[in-house]
Amino acid sequence: MLNEVNKSIMKGIATINFKGGVGKTTITWLLARYASEKRGKKILLIDTDAQMSLTTAAMAQKPFDLLVRDWYKDKHKGSAYTIANLIKSYSTNENKIQLLDPRSLIYPLTPSLSLIPSTEEMYGLEYNLEYQRNKYFFRDLIKKIGRKKTYDYIFFDCSPNFSPISCSVLNYASLYLVPVNPDPFGRLALKTMTNVLSKKIDQIKKKKFGVFMNKVNYFRNKPDRQASDNWTSLKAFKDYPKDIAIEFWNANIPDRAVIPRSIMSPTLLEAKNADPKIQSSINKLWDQLSGGASTDD
Ligand SMILES: Nc1ncnc2c1ncn2[C@@H]1O[C@H](COP(=O)(O)OP(=O)(O)OP(=O)(O)O)[C@@H](O)[C@H]1O
Ligand SMILES: [Mg+2]
Numbered sequence: 417m418l419n420e421v422n423k424s425i426m427k428g429i430a431t432i433n434f435k436g437g438v439g440k441t442t443i444t445w446l447l448a449r450y451a452s453e454k455r456g457k458k459i460l461l462i463d464t465d466a467q468m469s470l471t472t473a474a475m476a477q478k479p480f481d482l483l484v485r486d487w488y489k490d491k492h493k494g495s496a497y498t499i500a501n502l503i504k505s506y507s508t509n510e511n512k513i514q515l516l517d518p519r520s521l522i523y524p525l526t527p528s529l530s531l532i533p534s535t536e537e538m539y540g541l542e543y544n545l546e547y548q549r550n551k552y553f554f555r556d557l558i559k560k561i562g563r564k565k566t567y568d569y570i571f572f573d574c575s576p577n578f579s580p581i582s583c584s585v586l587n588y589a590s591l592y593l594v595p596v597n598p599d600p601f602g603r604l605a606l607k608t609m610t611n612v613l614s615k616k617i618d619q620i621k622k623k624k625f626g627v628f629m630n631k632v633n634y635f636r637n638k639p640d641r642q643a644s645d646n647w648t649s650l651k652a653f654k655d656y657p658k659d660i661a662i663e664f665w666n667a668n669i670p671d672r673a674v675i676p677r678s679i680m681s682p683t684l685l686e687a688k689n690a691d692p693k694i695q696s697s698i699n700k701l702w703d704q705l706s707g708g709a710s711t712d713d
Contacts, residue, residue: 428558428570428589429705434612435605436576439595439630441469442675444573446685447593447705450698452528455706457568460522460561461531462554464499464585465575466538473679474523474531487523488533497521500537503581506553507545513560522561530567538581545580551618553581554588578612586617591705595630595669596650598643603650614657625662626705631671634693639668667701670694 431440444461451457463470475484492498497520505514524530558570572589574582586592594609596602606627614620629647633640639647651664669675670693678684685694 427568428554428572429591429593430572430574430582430585430589431593431595432574432582432586432609433594433596433605434576434578434609435596435601438597439669440576441465441473441573442679443593443595443630443669443701444571445470445473445679446675446698447702448529448569448571450702451569452526454699455702456528458528458566459530460567460570461529462499462570462572462585463532463534464538464572464581465534466536466542467575468534468536470573471531471533474525474533476680477525480525484523484525484531492521492523492533493535495520498535498537499532500535500541502557503541503545503550503553506556507549511549511552511556513556518557518560542575542577542579542581547580547583547616550580550584551587553584555584558588578616583616586613586623590623592623592625593705594625594627596627597631598629598633598639598646600646602646603653606650607653607656610656610660610662614660621659621661623661625660626665627662628665628667628669628701628704630669632668633671643668663704665701665704667697667704669697669701 431444433440448459448461452459461470461474471488475481475488477484499521502513502518502521506512521532522530523533554572572585574585592613594606596606610625617623627650629639629643632643635641638644647664647666656662670691672691672694674684674690675694684690
């Protein structure tokens with residue numbers, strides 16, 4: 417029996433997999449745009465990865481590219497109001513969020529989609545922080561931002577490793593979105609990650625893991641043999657830690673070259689000849705994560 421997650425607090429969503437390159441950033445970006453554009457939700461995106469992939473995607477969006485770049489260079493990095501500096505000051509100043517107004521970290525991309533960008537300074541930070549000292553950083557930051565009044569969902573893009581920064585994200589978020597690829601390593605990666613998190617994250621019993629496949633090849637309109645075999649073995653595996661709630665969602669995001677291209681030109685996915693499977697799988701994933709549809713079993 418899965419534990420019940422209170423929907424009213426299921427608003428912080430972390431995309432996580434310790435395995436790199438599975439599509440965390442891509443899915444976070446597609447979902448956030450989908451939720452804000454198609455479902456009328458107010459979304460805050462937080463890039464916590466020093467690779468800055470999500471930040472780069474946001475900066476590439478027309479017609480915002482120049483505006484975001486200017487803001488990023490002058491107001492954000494120029495004024496030193498960056499998430500990295502805030503984390504640094506939090507860890508040295510009795511865990512206080514020192515900025516007068518943390519909203520100055522936030523760049524509005526559209527009226528319903530905003531971003532807290534990452535900076536490359538996050539790289540050095542990860543190695544100098546203490547887990548215990550920083551574990552409630554994001555909880556305290558969001559409290560200060562006043563998320564209840566402002567956003568329906570906060571999406572965090574995490575790096576592919578377990579650092580004090582991702583630990584702090586995971587202590588705050590109540591839903592972990594876990595993309596896996598249909599390859600034989602997915603199951604081991606999921607087992608390892610759930611084992612680590614069940615030991616390191618507070619109140620892990622109250623969190624929900626939503627696992628789904630990304631980069632699925634289709635044959636006759638269904639996931640091909642490799643994808644369906646991997647999915648079956650992922651679901652049948654019995655040795656995930658007992659105290660965590662995992663749901664397996666059959667959204668099956670297809671492997672399509674247009675998906676990477678759409679990061680730079682989002683309208684590609686909406687073109688008349690675009691593959692309807694992409695939209696329908698994102699739609700399904702949204703229904704599953706927002707609690708509007710049943711899980712795979
Ligand atoms: N459904 C898809 N179809 C085709 N290509 C995809 C799909 N999803 C992701 N990709 C591509 O796979 C690569 C890795 O994706 P992405 O950067 O989103 O992964 P990630 O898990 O965030 O990586 P990292 O662990 O480095 O943060 C990128 O080139 C991306 O464009
Ligand atoms: Mg990424």
